[in-house]
Amino acid sequence: MSEVVEKKSSKKLKKAEYVPQKSSDVKELQKHLQLFGYLNPEDAAFGVEENRPPQPEESALESLKTSFIEPGKMDKATVEALKKYQEFHGLDVTGKLDRKTLDELDQKRCGMPDLGEFSTHGNKWSTTSLTYGFDNYTTDNGLTPAKIHEAIAQAFAMWAAETPLSFRRVNNSASADIRIKFVSGAHGDGSAFDGKGGVLAHAYYPPPNSGALAGDAHFDGAESWTINIPTGSGKVDLVTVAAHEFGHSLGLRHSNVNGSLMFPTYAGPMRYLHADDIAGIRTIYGGYSIENAPWIHGTSIQVEYPERLERITRAGFYTYLYGKPNTTNWFHFALPTPVIKDQKRLKVVCAILRFRTFSTKAMVDHVHIYDGYSKIAAHNNLSLSGDNWFKKFGVAHKPYVYWGLGISIGVSFSNGTLNERRMDFVSAGCDLIN
Amino acid sequence: MKQNTVENQPGIINFREDIQKFSISFHQKNTIDSQFTCIVPDSGMIPQNLQKPGTKVVFTGVLVKDPTLPPPRMGGEQVYLLAELRSIE
Numbered sequence: 306m307s308e309v310v311e312k313k314s315s316k317k318l319k320k321a322e323y324v325p326q327k328s329s330d331v332k333e334l335q336k337h338l339q340l341f342g343y344l345n346p347e348d349a350a351f352g353v354e355e356n357r358p359p360q361p362e363e364s365a366l367e368s369l370k371t372s373f374i375e376p377g378k379m380d381k382a383t384v385e386a387l388k389k390y391q392e393f394h395g396l397d398v399t400g401k402l403d404r405k406t407l408d409e410l411d412q413k414r415c416g417m418p419d420l421g422e423f424s425t426h427g428n429k430w431s432t433t434s435l436t437y438g439f440d441n442y443t444t445d446n447g448l449t450p451a452k453i454h455e456a457i458a459q460a461f462a463m464w465a466a467e468t469p470l471s472f473r474r475v476n477n478s479a480s481a482d483i484r485i486k487f488v489s490g491a492h493g494d495g496s497a498f499d500g501k502g503g504v505l506a507h508a509y510y511p512p513p514n515s516g517a518l519a520g521d522a523h524f525d526g527a528e529s530w531t532i533n534i535p536t537g538s539g540k541v542d543l544v545t546v547a548a549h550e551f552g553h554s555l556g557l558r559h560s561n562v563n564g565s566l567m568f569p570t571y572a573g574p575m576r577y578l579h580a581d582d583i584a585g586i587r588t589i590y591g592g593y594s595i596e597n598a599p600w601i602h603g604t605s606i607q608v609e610y611p612e613r614l615e616r617i618t619r620a621g622f623y624t625y626l627y628g629k630p631n632t633t634n635w636f637h638f639a640l641p642t643p644v645i646k647d648q649k650r651l652k653v654v655c656a657i658l659r660f661r662t663f664s665t666k667a668m669v670d671h672v673h674i675y676d677g678y679s680k681i682a683a684h685n686n687l688s689l690s691g692d693n694w695f696k697k698f699g700v701a702h703k704p705y706v707y708w709g710l711g712i713s714i715g716v717s718f719s720n721g722t723l724n725e726r727r728m729d730f731v732s733a734g735c736d737l738i739n
Numbered sequence: 740m741k742q743n744t745v746e747n748q749p750g751i752i753n754f755r756e757d758i759q760k761f762s763i764s765f766h767q768k769n770t771i772d773s774q775f776t777c778i779v780p781d782s783g784m785i786p787q788n789l790q791k792p793g794t795k796v797v798f799t800g801v802l803v804k805d806p807t808l809p810p811p812r813m814g815g816e817q818v819y820l821l822a823e824l825r826s827i828e
Contacts, residue, residue, distance in 0.1 A: 426811075426814075490793040491753070491792035491793030495756055495757070495762070496753055496764060496776070496812075496813065497752075497753050497764070497792055499751050499764075499765075499766055503766040504774055505771050505772060507813045507816075508813060508814050509812055510811075510812065510813070510814065514810075514812055515757075515813075516757075546771055549771055550771075550772070552814070553772075553813065553814025553815070554814075557814070559814070569770040569771060569772075569773045570769055570770055570771070571770070571771045
């Protein structure tokens with residue numbers, strides 16, 4: 306039995322013989338490719354290449370030149386995204402909007418008439434400042450209330466980084482918008498859990514749905530919850546499932562995009578939003594208006610344990626380094642932060658990093674965000690590698706900034722060749738709002 | 740109305756306070772939270788010894804989509820009317 310979902314309507318592309326003549330057709334194409342996940346404006350803006358080989362300094366600098374999406378133009382990024390789409394769908398990889406490609410784009414996908422893959426419930430919160438609280442906790446796999454607080458905040462931060470929403474934890478869960486609890490079997494809401502391995506969790510849509518239950522998220526206590534990656538056999542990543550459930554709490558239904566957080570299947574840890582998730586949540590709540598966005602070059606990075614590096618080089622405006630095998634390290638950025646603008650104190654939405662690693666032997670595991678000495682967000686167990694040209698790390702409660710933002714990045718280098726243990730830090734920034 | 744038949748389907752008995760009806764829910768395999776909530780129109784359809792929330796059952800019956808039923812409350816939920824209950828244990 307399949308779930309019937311509402312779909313976002315999408316204009317049909319006009320039939321064109323070959324390359325589209327009108328910029329409006331290209332804009333529609335770009336929108337479709339973005340929805341399908343082939344075209345990420347941020348990646349395209351900063352230049353993405355898969356399996357980028359190590360390069361001498363000069364060509365490395367060249368490779369960091371930006372390429373942009375030009376709305377309405379068949380630019381390089383759009384052509385490359387179209388080629389990926391054609392390859393995935395078994396079409397001739399021409400990079401051109403030929404008739405067969407147009408037919409494929411217009412075709413119904415998964416039996417759904419429209420091309421948007423996410424779906425929304427219809428309800429939304431009337432406020433963007435939401436609170437959450439815990440009725441209880443689990444002690445599975447060494448979890449403590451403090452660790453659970455951090456994990457749940459990390460899950461909320463994923464949504465906060467892309468919307469005007471903020472999420473603040475309160476001690477009195479009875480007064481919270483979103484109540485969180487770990488329960489087994491029948492637990493008083495008319496929807497009992499079914500034991501280990503069945504339903505992992507459930508969450509109620511926003512008000513006025515379900516009265517006092519609206520927005521609440523329940524986690525099946527019969528599951529074995531963990532925040533470790535890899536999770537281990539039979540264990541479920543709390544951050545991933547929580548972020549999925551909070552998507553429902555905010556008004557999202559399931560998506561048909563395999564690889565999105567709102568896809569129905571649990572496929573292991575996923576500590577980030579897919580482009581489809583972002584598109585979905587923004588149709589409900591929109592984005593946020595940036596008041597200030599300070600950035601700092603990678604040359605400013607501070608290394609906590611220099612003796613654990615084999616080599617570190619500052620090249621132009623970025624730093625590239627090679628970690629010693631089987632080591633961990635922390636790297637720090639101190640962002641010059643305008644805490645007051647136009648006599649108003651600013652709030653932080655997210656930190657943003659531009660970096661790349663050359664293999665999975667060099668991984669970013671943790672990103673912690675500080676205001677002065679105070680840690681205001683922790684993104685843990687990330688297992689990030691490869692090209693990350695615009696990676697956001699949200700701060701769930703979007704606090705006022707007082708002392709200046711710092712970003713600490715925890716990395717690990719395992720056994721591998723020198724080049725496999727290379728990591729480049731290009732720059733770091735943040736988004737600030739009023 | 741569209742009908743679906745389920746046979747020997749494991750499920751769980753629930754009681755929906757908001758509509759004062761029993762329901763039988765079952766999980767869609769390999770999903771985080773997709774489930775089918777089958778509203779039982781008449782409590783007499785459920786044997787009295789099974790009328791306890793959280794009771795695990797195996798049932799065979801016919802499900803229909805009924806526009807008069809309440810909408811889904813949770814992400815991943817689909818709500819059906821249990822039009823016919825052929826067996827339950």
